[in-house]
Amino acid sequence: MTQPHVSSLPGAPQLARRGHELWLEGCRLADLAKVHGTPLFVYSKASMRSALAAYQRGFAGRQATIHYAMKANSSLAVLQVFASAGCGFDIVSGGELRRALTAGADPAKIIFSGVGKTRAEMRQALQAGIGCFNVESESELEVLSEVAQGLGLRAPVSIRVNPNVDAKTHPYISTGLKDNKFGVAHERTLAAYRRAASLPGLKVVGIDCHIGSQITETGPYLDAMDRVLELVEAIESQVTRLAHIDFGGGLGINYKGDTPPEADALWQQLLAKLDARGFGDRHLMVEPGRSLVGNAGLCITEVQYLKPGEQKNFCIVDAAMNDLPRPAMYEAFHAIVPLTERQAASTVYDVVGPVCESGDWLGRDRALAVQPGDLLAVLSAGAYCMSMASNYNTRGRPAEVLVDGEQAHLIRERETVEDQMRGERLVG
Numbered sequence: 001m002t003q004p005h006v007s008s009l010p011g012a013p014q015l016a017r018r019g020h021e022l023w024l025e026g027c028r029l030a031d032l033a034k035v036h037g038t039p040l041f042v043y044s045k046a047s048m049r050s051a052l053a054a055y056q057r058g059f060a061g062r063q064a065t066i067h068y069a070m071k072a073n074s075s076l077a078v079l080q081v082f083a084s085a086g087c088g089f090d091i092v093s094g095g096e097l098r099r100a101l102t103a104g105a106d107p108a109k110i111i112f113s114g115v116g117k118t119r120a121e122m123r124q125a126l127q128a129g130i131g132c133f134n135v136e137s138e139s140e141l142e143v144l145s146e147v148a149q150g151l152g153l154r155a156p157v158s159i160r161v162n163p164n165v166d167a168k169t170h171p172y173i174s175t176g177l178k179d180n181k182f183g184v185a186h187e188r189t190l191a192a193y194r195r196a197a198s199l200p201g202l203k204v205v206g207i208d209c210h211i212g213s214q215i216t217e218t219g220p221y222l223d224a225m226d227r228v229l230e231l232v233e234a235i236e237s238q239v240t241r242l243a244h245i246d247f248g249g250g251l252g253i254n255y256k257g258d259t260p261p262e263a264d265a266l267w268q269q270l271l272a273k274l275d276a277r278g279f280g281d282r283h284l285m286v287e288p289g290r291s292l293v294g295n296a297g298l299c300i301t302e303v304q305y306l307k308p309g310e311q312k313n314f315c316i317v318d319a320a321m322n323d324l325p326r327p328a329m330y331e332a333f334h335a336i337v338p339l340t341e342r343q344a345a346s347t348v349y350d351v352v353g354p355v356c357e358s359g360d361w362l363g364r365d366r367a368l369a370v371q372p373g374d375l376l377a378v379l380s381a382g383a384y385c386m387s388m389a390s391n392y393n394t395r396g397r398p399a400e401v402l403v404d405g406e407q408a409h410l411i412r413e414r415e416t417v418e419d420q421m422r423g424e425r426l427v428g
Contacts, residue, residue: 009335010254010295010380014044020341022377024298026406030339033300033375037414039319039398040300041386043073046404047296048081051263055288058267062284067111069249069289070096072383077402077411078293079103088131090249090287094121097128107131111246111287113160113208115140122147122155132156134208134246136183138192145201157196158206158246161189163227183209189231193239204240206285207232210248213290216260218269221247225270229277245274246285253294255380256333263291290383297382299324299398300339301362303374304354306347313349315370320353321360322392324378324385328359336363339375351376355393391420 009015014025022029024044033040055066067088070079074096079089080103088109089100100110112125113134122144125133135141135157148155162183184192196204209228211220225247232242247270252260274280301319308314326332336351349370351363362378370376389397396415401408 009337011044011047011298014047014050014296015298015379017341022337022339025403027403027408029298029300029377030375032401032403032408033302033339035408036399036401036410038300038302038375039323041297041381041398041400042300042408043075043078043293043297043382043400043402045081045296045402047382048078048293049085051292051296052082052085052087054263055267055286055292058264058271059284062271062280063282064284064286065109067109067285067287068292069287070100071387072289073293073297073385073387074099075386075400075412076103077400077409079105081402082292088285090289094118094124097121097125097130101128111208111285113210113287117144119143119147123151126151126153126155130156132158132205132244132246134158134160135196136160138184138188138195141192141196141199141202145199148201154201154203156203156205158204158208158242158244159184159189159192159196160208160210161186161228161231163209163211163224186227186231190234190238193235197239204242206242206244206246206283207235208246208248208285210287211250213250214252215250216252216258218261218266221266221270222273225273229274229279232279242282244283244285245279246287249287249289249291251288251291253291253380253383256335260291263288294383295380297380297385299378299381299385301376301378303370303372303376305372306349306370313347315349315351315366315368317351317353317362317376319362319378319398320355320393320395321357321362322355322390322395323353323398324362324381325388325390326384327362328357329388334363334381335379336366336368337377337379338368338370339377342369342371342374344369355395391415394420396420 065088067090068082069090083104089105090111091097092114107129108131110130111132115136144155160183196202211224301317305316321328346367346369348367353360399414400412402411
C-alpha cells in the first residue's frame with residue numbers, strides 16, 4: 001500500500017512539506033520533537049479556526065449556537081480556542097463541566113448530554129447555571145426534576161430523540177438506531193414531553209437529536225431532520241412550543257480519502273429543508289467535535305526498531321494503543337508519514353507500539369522508507385486520541401503542543417510515573 005502525497009493528506013494546508021521536511025503552520029515538526037520528546041501531540045490553531053469558520057458561514061444570518069463536543073479533545077488550551085471564538089460546549093460529565101469553565105466557557109452556552117448523569121453532576125451543572133440538559137431517558141426526567149426542586153430551581157431540558165436513522169458509520173459510533181443506548185425512542189417521545197412538561201422541577205426548552213459520528217454522507221442528516229421536525233410539529237400542537245432545535249454533530253473528516261460534505265454546504269441543504277417546513281426562525285444548536293479538531297492534530301512518534309518477518313515486517317515505534325486507541329478500538333485508519341522524506345526504497349510494514357498486546361498497532365501494510373531513530377507523524381489525531389489516552393503498562397500520557405503560526409506553546413507536560421502514582425497508597 002502506498003502513501004498518498006503529503007499535499008493530499010489530511011491537515012493541509014496547515015500541514016505541508018518544505019523541501020523534504022514536514023511543517024505544521026510555521027513550525028518544523030522535527031524541531032518540536034527535539035525540544036519536547038516523543039510521543040508528542042501537536043495541534044494547529046489555524047486549522048481549528050478554519051474548521052469552525054465553515055460552520056459559522058453555514059449559519060450566517062441565523063440564530064444559531066455552535067457547541068463544541070469536548071469529548072473529542074478536552075485539553076484546556078483546545079477548549080480555550082473555541083471559548084475565545086464564542087462557542088458553547090457540549091459536555092458529558094461533571095469533569096468536562098469543570099474543564100469547560102476553567103477554559104473560560106459561558107455556563108449559559110453549555111449543554112449537558114449523556115445517558116448516565118449522576119445526582120451530584122446534575123447539582124453541579126444546575127449551580128453553575130448551564131443552558132440546557134439533553135435528557136436521554138424518561139427516568140432521568142424524574143431524577144433531574146427532583147434534584148432541581150431540591151435546589152429551588154427549574155432545570156432547562158430538551159429530550160434527545162432516537163430517530164432510528166442509520167448514520168452508515170462504524171457500529172461503535174452509531175447512536176441513532178433502535179438498538180443504541182442513547183436517547184428516547186421515537187415512538188415514546190410525545191409521552192416523554194408530556195411528562196417533562198408536568199414535572200415542577202423542569203422547563204422544556206428544546207429537542208435534541210444525534211445519530212452518530214464520522215458521518216460522511218448528507219442523506220442520514222436529511223432523514224433525521226425529517227423525523228425530528230415531524231416530532232416538533234406533534235409536540236408543539238399537543239404539549240408546548242420549543243425554543244430551540246439541536247441537531248447534534250457527527251460530521252466526519254478525511255482520514256483516508258473520505259469526502260464528507262463541508263459544514264457550510266451541509267447546512268445550506270439542512271436549512272433549506274428547515275425553512276420549507278416553517279421552522280427557520282428557531283434557535284438552532286449543533287454539537288460538532290471531530291470535524292473541528294480531528295485534522296488539526298497529529299502525533300509524532302520515533303521509530304525504535306525494524307523487525308523483519310516471514311509474513312509481516314514490523315516498524316516498532318514509541319507511540320502505542322494507549323496514546324492512539326482508535327486503530328485498536330475501531331480498526332481505524334490514520335495516515336502515517338515520515339517527518340523527513342528519505343530518498344530510498346520503501347518497505348511494507350505494520351506500524352506497532354511497545355504495549356504488550358497483539359492489538360497494539362497504529363497502521364497496517366504501510367509502505368515506508370525508514371530507519372531506527374526516524375520520526376513519523378500519525379495524522380488526523382486531533383480527535384478521540386489524547387482524550388481517550390490511558391496509562392496502560394504504566395505509560396505516561398504524551399506532552400501536547402499548540403502551534404499558532406511560528407509560535408509553539410507547550411499546553412500539557414509529559415506525564416511521569418510519579419504523576420500516575422500520586423493518588424496511590426501502599427498498605428501496612
